[in-house]
Amino acid sequence: MSTVVPLITPDSFDYRAWMAENEPRIKVQGAETWEDDLLAAVRGGNEPVGARLPWAKTHDRIRFRGGEVTLWMGINGHGKSQILGQAALGFAAQGERVCVASFEMRPVSTLKRMLRQVAMNDRPGEPAVRRLMQWAKGRFWLYDQLGTVKPEMLYAVIRYCADKLKIKHIVIDSLMKCVRGEDDYNGQKDFVDSLCTLARDHDVHIHLVHHVRKGENEEKIPGKFDAKGTGAVSDQVDQVITCWRNKRKERTVEKLLRQGHEIDMETRDQADELLIVDKNRHGEWEGTISLWYHPQSLQYTGDKRCIPLDMLGTA
Amino acid sequence: MRGHETLSRLRMGGYKPAMVWLTALDGPCSRATFLDAENTLAWGNFPEIHVEPDDRIAALDFRPLVGTTVLLQGTDRDRLRAIFKHLRQFAPARVITSDGTFFHDTEAE
Numbered sequence: 001m002s003t004v005v006p007l008i009t010p011d012s013f014d015y016r017a018w019m020a021e022n023e024p025r026i027k028v029q030g031a032e033t034w035e036d037d038l039l040a041a042v043r044g045g046n047e048p049v050g051a052r053l054p055w056a057k058t059h060d061r062i063r064f065r066g067g068e069v070t071l072w073m074g075i076n077g078h079g080k081s082q083i084l085g086q087a088a089l090g091f092a093a094q095g096e097r098v099c100v101a102s103f104e105m106r107p108v109s110t111l112k113r114m115l116r117q118v119a120m121n122d123r124p125g126e127p128a129v130r131r132l133m134q135w136a137k138g139r140f141w142l143y144d145q146l147g148t149v150k151p152e153m154l155y156a157v158i159r160y161c162a163d164k165l166k167i168k169h170i171v172i173d174s175l176m177k178c179v180r181g182e183d184d185y186n187g188q189k190d191f192v193d194s195l196c197t198l199a200r201d202h203d204v205h206i207h208l209v210h211h212v213r214k215g216e217n218e219e220k221i222p223g224k225f226d227a228k229g230t231g232a233v234s235d236q237v238d239q240v241i242t243c244w245r246n247k248r249k250e251r252t253v254e255k256l257l258r259q260g261h262e263i264d265m266e267t268r269d270q271a272d273e274l275l276i277v278d279k280n281r282h283g284e285w286e287g288t289i290s291l292w293y294h295p296q297s298l299q300y301t302g303d304k305r306c307i308p309l310d311m312l313g314t315a
Numbered sequence: 316m317r318g319h320e321t322l323s324r325l326r327m328g329g330y331k332p333a334m335v336w337l338t339a340l341d342g343p344c345s346r347a348t349f350l351d352a353e354n355t356l357a358w359g360n361f362p363e364i365h366v367e368p369d370d371r372i373a374a375l376d377f378r379p380l381v382g383t384t385v386l387l388q389g390t391d392r393d394r395l396r397a398i399f400k401h402l403r404q405f406a407p408a409r410v411i412t413s414d415g416t417f418f419h420d421t422e423a424e
Contacts, residue, residue: 007361011331011382019323019378025404026376033373163346 048283051169051205054090054309055302061285062239062277064091066168066203069196071234073210073227074243075218079273080209081173083243083291083300085110086117088171088207089311092139096168099161101143101154103177110142113298120308122296135312141165148177151191155198162202174209176228185230192236208237218247224278240279246272269304317344318352318364322379325356332356332383336363339389339398343367372397377405387412 050063064070074080081102088098102110111132118135119128143157154172161167172178172195179187192208199206210233212222221244224234234240249270256263271290280286291300297308322335336355344365345351349358352365366375366389375398385407389395392414399412412419 005333007356007359008325008330008332011326011329013331013382015326015329015381018381019327022378022405026374026378029373033371036371163351 051091051094051096053087054311055289055291055300057302058275058289061287061289062241062280062283064169064205064207064239065282066205067200068238068282069192069199069206069208069236070239070241071208071210071224071227071237072241072243073212073222073224073234075212075215075222075245078218078243078245079293079300080243081105082113082298083273083275084171084173084207084209085113086299086311088140088169089114089117091169092136093312097139097141097166098169098171099141099143099157099165099167100171100173101145101149101157102171102173103145103147103149104173106146107142107144116296116298117308118311120294120297120299120310131312141167151178151187151194154178155194158195158198158204158206159202162198162204167204169205169207171207172209174211175233176211179229182229185232188229189232189236192233196236196238212242218245221274221276223276234279237279238281239277242274242276242278244274244276246270246274273300316364316366316370316375317346318355318362319376319379321353321356322362322364325362326379326381332362334361334384334386335380336361337366337377337380337385337387337398337402338363339366339387339391339394341368341390343369366398368394372401375401377402377407380405380407382406382408384409384411388414390414392417 048060048063050065052059052063072080072084081104085100088100092098100110115124115128115132116122118132141161158170161170175188175191176182179191195206195208198204211228212226213228215222215226222242224240224242225231227234249267249272252267253263256267272293273291275289275291277286277289291302292304292306294301294306294308299308301307301309322332325332344367348354352363355361355363372394380402385402387395387399387402387410389398395412395414399410402410410421
């Protein structure tokens with residue numbers, strides 16, 4: 001007669017108390033514990049690591065690594081999703097798989113915008129569609145859910161994307177579609193806390209889109225303290241980037257053209273969009289990146305010549 | 316390291332496994348459904364904890380192994396020795412260690 005060993009048995013041991021009592025044994029370590037990590041960091045020099053934005057001038061300043069969360073915030077209509085869409089194309093072009101979970105746009109609308117960014121014009125044809133689709137296969141995924149989403153559903157999607165699809169960048173657009181409301185501070189804090197944990201555990205970078213509070217006017221550049229809801233959102237994430245559209249320039253240009261004047265150099269040189277890096281936990285640089293807008297391609301460019309980039313060739 | 320979270324949840328719930336496989340892997344932990352250490356209990360097997368080559372041994376949280384019989388295995392003897400030394404701080408009931416060329420049982424000490 002064989003002896004059956006039960007896999008699991010009830011236990012009277014007070015495990016919770018043991019966990020608490022032994023917490024310091026795990027969490028308090030001598031500095032020498034990190035010797036190998038420090039050596040590796042020194043050997044690698046101060047070269048930044050992680051996925052790059054499409055604009056060369058940003059490469060030494062800000063990167064997007066696995067295990068971190070970036071908050072992309074800004075006023076409605078100031079280009080958060082569009083810039084992030086272009087950045088996501090760039091990540092995919094660098095060989096890092098991307099999934100976009102937009103609860104504000106249908107997948108086909110997201111793809112239409114991407115198509116113009118890839119085609120570099122405002123009337124892409126069927127060949128451009130086929131080129132994009134062929135390129136996107138195995139690089140780009142979309143989560144088809146419009147409206148609100150339960151956090152638990154989204155956590156499952158993140159786990160699936162990371163484990164099964166080996167995705168490295170997950171775009172969530174936007175935070176307010178994943179929590180109960182602007183005043184649900186605990187819900188927002190818990191949601192962002194869970195995203196940070198998921199990013200760390202699954203080595204993915206999560207890009208979270210968030211709105212800012214209504215300010216005096218759109219000409220005032222919002223900062224990280226202007227994020228809607230609880231301040232804990234920007235406290236918890238690793239990077240905060242504010243997207244700000246230069247509407248004053250747009251109005252000046254419109255007025256000059258209406259009056260039949262040419263656009264003067266001073267106006268032309270002004271950036272159309274600013275990316276303000278307000279928080280960069282793992283990098284030293286914080287500051288502002290100027291971008292110029294190419295309306296036909298819906299692309300943002302790194303200099304005032306405004307020449308759209310070949311996004312599929314960005315590496 | 317993978318597998319310790321499921322085991323910790325089990326222990327929090329007031330249950331103890333009869334044995335736990337603790338494996339020092341030569342490569343990264345698999346996250347494939349049937350190979351992920353976090354899933355072994357769900358498939359009706361003994362729980363497993365997988366340690367990766369890059370894991371800092373001094374920082375490994377072996378608290379869920381308190382009072383259990385641990386079957387420690389791997390191919391790098393120095394690493395097994397270091398894991399064994401670290402593991403003993405967490406009061407396992409018994410540790411049986413092997414790399415295929417040696418066998419050590421703490422009950423025989």
